[in-house]
Amino acid sequence: MKLFGVRLPAMSSLLIWGLLWELIGRAEFSFFVPPLSQVFSTLFEIFGTKAFQSALYETAYAFISGVFFAIVIGIPTGIFMGKNRLLDELLLPWVNIFLSAPLTALVPVLMVLFGFGMKSIIITTTLFAIWIIILNARAGVLQINRSLVEMATSFGASPWDAFTKVYVWAALPEILGGVRIGVIRAVKGVIIGQLLISIAGFGALFELYSANFLMSHFWAVLIVLFGLAFTISEFLAYLERRVSYYAAKR
Amino acid sequence: MDMLQTNVQTEITTAAQADIAVSVSNVSKNYGDVEALRDLSLEFPRGQLTSLLGPSGCGKTTLLKIIAGLLDPTSGDVLVDGKAVTGPGPDRAFVFQDFALLPWASVMRNVAFGLELRGVAKSEREAIAEKYIANVGLSGFEKSYPHELSGGMRQRVGLARALSVDADVLLMDEPFSAVDEQTRRKFQEDLLSLVANENKTFIFVTHSIEEAVYVSDQIAILLPRPSRVSDIIRPTGLREKDMLTIRRDPEYLDIVDEIWASLRSYVE
Amino acid sequence: MLNRSLLLKFLSAFIVFGAWEIAGHIPVSYAFPTFIESMKALAEMTFDGRLYAAYVETLKPLAIGIAISAVVGITVGLWTGLNNWFDWLFSPIFIVMQAAPLAALIPLLVMVYGIGLTSKVFVVCIMAMPVIVLNTAGAVRNTPSSLIEMGKSFQASRLEVVTKIIIPAASPVIFSGLRLGISAGFIGAILSELKITPTGVGDIITFSRSIADYASMYAAIFSIIVLAVLFLNLLEKIENYLFEGNVRGYASD
Ligand SMILES: Nc1ncnc2c1ncn2[C@@H]1O[C@H](COP(=O)(O)OP(=O)(O)OP(=O)(O)O)[C@@H](O)[C@H]1O
Numbered sequence: 001m002k003l004f005g006v007r008l009p010a011m012s013s014l015l016i017w018g019l020l021w022e023l024i025g026r027a028e029f030s031f032f033v034p035p036l037s038q039v040f041s042t043l044f045e046i047f048g049t050k051a052f053q054s055a056l057y058e059t060a061y062a063f064i065s066g067v068f069f070a071i072v073i074g075i076p077t078g079i080f081m082g083k084n085r086l087l088d089e090l091l092l093p094w095v096n097i098f099l100s101a102p103l104t105a106l107v108p109v110l111m112v113l114f115g116f117g118m119k120s121i122i123i124t125t126t127l128f129a130i131w132i133i134i135l136n137a138r139a140g141v142l143q144i145n146r147s148l149v150e151m152a153t154s155f156g157a158s159p160w161d162a163f164t165k166v167y168v169w170a171a172l173p174e175i176l177g178g179v180r181i182g183v184i185r186a187v188k189g190v191i192i193g194q195l196l197i198s199i200a201g202f203g204a205l206f207e208l209y210s211a212n213f214l215m216s217h218f219w220a221v222l223i224v225l226f227g228l229a230f231t232i233s234e235f236l237a238y239l240e241r242r243v244s245y246y247a248a249k250r
Numbered sequence: 251m252d253m254l255q256t257n258v259q260t261e262i263t264t265a266a267q268a269d270i271a272v273s274v275s276n277v278s279k280n281y282g283d284v285e286a287l288r289d290l291s292l293e294f295p296r297g298q299l300t301s302l303l304g305p306s307g308c309g310k311t312t313l314l315k316i317i318a319g320l321l322d323p324t325s326g327d328v329l330v331d332g333k334a335v336t337g338p339g340p341d342r343a344f345v346f347q348d349f350a351l352l353p354w355a356s357v358m359r360n361v362a363f364g365l366e367l368r369g370v371a372k373s374e375r376e377a378i379a380e381k382y383i384a385n386v387g388l389s390g391f392e393k394s395y396p397h398e399l400s401g402g403m404r405q406r407v408g409l410a411r412a413l414s415v416d417a418d419v420l421l422m423d424e425p426f427s428a429v430d431e432q433t434r435r436k437f438q439e440d441l442l443s444l445v446a447n448e449n450k451t452f453i454f455v456t457h458s459i460e461e462a463v464y465v466s467d468q469i470a471i472l473l474p475r476p477s478r479v480s481d482i483i484r485p486t487g488l489r490e491k492d493m494l495t496i497r498r499d500p501e502y503l504d505i506v507d508e509i510w511a512s513l514r515s516y517v518e
Numbered sequence: 519m520l521n522r523s524l525l526l527k528f529l530s531a532f533i534v535f536g537a538w539e540i541a542g543h544i545p546v547s548y549a550f551p552t553f554i555e556s557m558k559a560l561a562e563m564t565f566d567g568r569l570y571a572a573y574v575e576t577l578k579p580l581a582i583g584i585a586i587s588a589v590v591g592i593t594v595g596l597w598t599g600l601n602n603w604f605d606w607l608f609s610p611i612f613i614v615m616q617a618a619p620l621a622a623l624i625p626l627l628v629m630v631y632g633i634g635l636t637s638k639v640f641v642v643c644i645m646a647m648p649v650i651v652l653n654t655a656g657a658v659r660n661t662p663s664s665l666i667e668m669g670k671s672f673q674a675s676r677l678e679v680v681t682k683i684i685i686p687a688a689s690p691v692i693f694s695g696l697r698l699g700i701s702a703g704f705i706g707a708i709l710s711e712l713k714i715t716p717t718g719v720g721d722i723i724t725f726s727r728s729i730a731d732y733a734s735m736y737a738a739i740f741s742i743i744v745l746a747v748l749f750l751n752l753l754e755k756i757e758n759y760l761f762e763g764n765v766r767g768y769a770s771d
């Protein structure tokens with residue numbers, strides 16, 4: 001977007017929306033919308049508090065473990081599916097089912113099986129992220145140029161070499177794309193888990209603040225959370241672009 | 251020798267007789283810092299086919315789109331029938347390099363699309379489209395969709411669409427570049443009959459020297475960016491010959507060689 | 519060869535349900551009924567009409583929410599895709615919404631709109647809307663420029679270019695955005711039934727769990743997953759049928 005010939009940065013309109021928010025807040029239009037400035041000053045107060053730090057820690061812990069399992073299980077599964085037709089045909093229907101299934105419905109099962117704690121939240125996070133990671137890793141392997149593999153074999157590469165030196169790299173752009181979407185889903189999964197399973201982490205803060213009508217606190221935490229989620233997703237998109245430079249030239 | 255003499259003679263007379271359908275004067279076009287065209291002037295005689303020939307990226311498409319009114323020149327004027335071009339008009343029709351067919355519309359609707367946009371009633375426009383579909387040899391494919399056609403057939407749909415609006419000037423941007431060699435030769439022959447039978451002005455962009463010499467009344471050779479007309483060649487003598495033997499004609503071969511000689515220094 | 523893939527699908531289902539059955543017999547957990555027990559409970563629920571009543575309840579916020587999201591989302595998306603100013607103004611909001619865990623808004627929605635239908639519809643909307651808007655806007659922006667130039671060269675008005683070229687060209691991607699929106703809407707609908715107030719299928723799940731009738735709980739979950747997956751697959755089939763060739767049809771292949 002250009003204004004008087006000057007390019008406006010991509011996300012700059014958020015400033016306008018922030019201003020609008022401030023005005024609505026100042027006009028005391030609604031109890032639920034305090035002015036943005038007040039939200040920000042609350043934000044800096046909250047940062048130091050024990051409650052916020054432990055919520056951040058709990059959420060990060062569940063999120064990172066969930067994503068870790070999704071990646072460590074998902075990528076190899078996807079690669080094997082891409083390489084082995086039988087495995088692929090057996091697993092693919094299930095991957096597709098869970099990709100589009102409303103996973104929130106499974107959370108109660110996790111609760112009764114794994115209890116109302118961190119374990120269930122981590123599994124929820126993994127469940128949200130893993131399917132798209134599998135599917136993309138599979139797609140990445142399937143599009144690998146056959147002659148690339150034959151080239152490696154013709155130079156006497158062992159199967160392990162072919163795997164680590166050709167497959168993984170040739171499929172990397174797709175794999176990273178899957179991880180990016182998976183991670184975005186994991187952020188949603190971790191919050192849904194915290195709201196449904198045990199009131200923990202940020203979920204607990206949201207409940208606490210809304211029950212006590214602490215609106216600026218609520219919005220402050222929400223802004224932090226959205227900001228984190230957005231930063232993570234942009235960072236991964238950046239990484240993906242760094243790698244995808246060769247994707248177009250294969 | 252004698253022969254050449256008469257050729258020169260006819261060339262002079264035709265050039266004097268022909269009135270000008272499209273005239274481009276002192277046109278420049280900049281894309282930001284890129285200077286695509288600089289001070290380009292060229293005239294297109296009515297009822298004839300003029301080729302724009304030049305190396306890739308020299309601004310042939312740009313010039314064609316300026317004439318079509320799809321792009322505004324940075325400076326200079328384009329006159330069609332003496333009137334300045336300010337935008338697309340009913341007097342010009344464009345044949346696109348990538349066909350630009352609507353994938354969700356049948357051949358019939360695609361061919362009639364130009365008329366549809368001009369508000370021609372359905373029955374009437376379909377009757378006209380039907381005629382041009384038959385003309386380009388696609389009868390029986392009216393209900394087909396673009397993805398069911400071969401590249402050559404798609405290009406004929408694009409051609410039929412441009413013909414059906416009955417514009418005086420046909421602007422063709424590398425119309426045969428996406429079809430195979432056999433189809434291309436067939437199209438070139440069809441184009442020659444089209445030029446002979448319809449009193450339309452054709453402006454034809456091509457990469458191929460042979461193609462330009464084969465189909466053109468006039469060839470404008472463009473230099474690399476910033477582009478101007480470096481030379482105008484009129485293979486007039488060829489037009490009276492049988493289209494089946496032109497490729498063996500010494501004059502044809504001479505002209506091809508001559509153009510290549512003048513262009514080769516710009517390649518690489 | 520067609521039979522091979524079908525056969526393998528059956529085999530795969532057999533292995534998974536068989537494993538479920540065996541795991542239920544061991545049992546791996548007191549809260550893990552066998553496959554057959556769960557299916558029995560499902561049949562029972564279906565025949566006594568409980569399931570039907572529950573779905574009427576569950577699908578209400580979903581249908582309303584999706585309808586609102588579709589109308590608003592496609593309109594805003596078209597606008598955003600067609601106009602640079604709207605793009606600059608609105609896109610960031612939806613990009614952030616797409617990346618953000620919007621479930622966090624639920625406690626606030628409950629405070630503002632109570633625990634009734636409105637809140638649930640809202641949850642469905644915030645889940646479904648971003649992807650619909652972003653897909654629509656992206657599809658509009660990606661209309662092949664030669665098609666638009668073709669329209670212009672025949673002097674189409676701006677309105678004609680939009681209605682006769684841009685919208686038809688964008689409709690496959692708009693439709694798949696709608697499908698993704700519905701998929702997200704399902705997540706939202708269940709989430710709101712589990713989190714806000716137990717109604718419909720959420721009620722069966724919550725209630726069965728509270729009385730330790732795990733077979734019924736699994737049956738209800740099984741049914742909602744099957745329903746969502748079948749419905750989304752059906753939409754995908756319709757999509758492929760409607761827009762067959764639309765993608766392949768662009769020239770120069
Ligand atoms: N939209 C644009 N923005 C910036 N530069 C452009 C644009 N379109 C064309 N150009 C530049 O203008 C020059 C002429 O482009 P044009 O497409 O007219 O060339 P052309 O002669 O048709 O080439 P080709 O034979 O490859 O089709 C090119 O060097 C190109 O880089």
Ligand SMILES: [Mg+2]
Nearest residue numbers: 310311312423
């Ligand atoms: Mg060109």
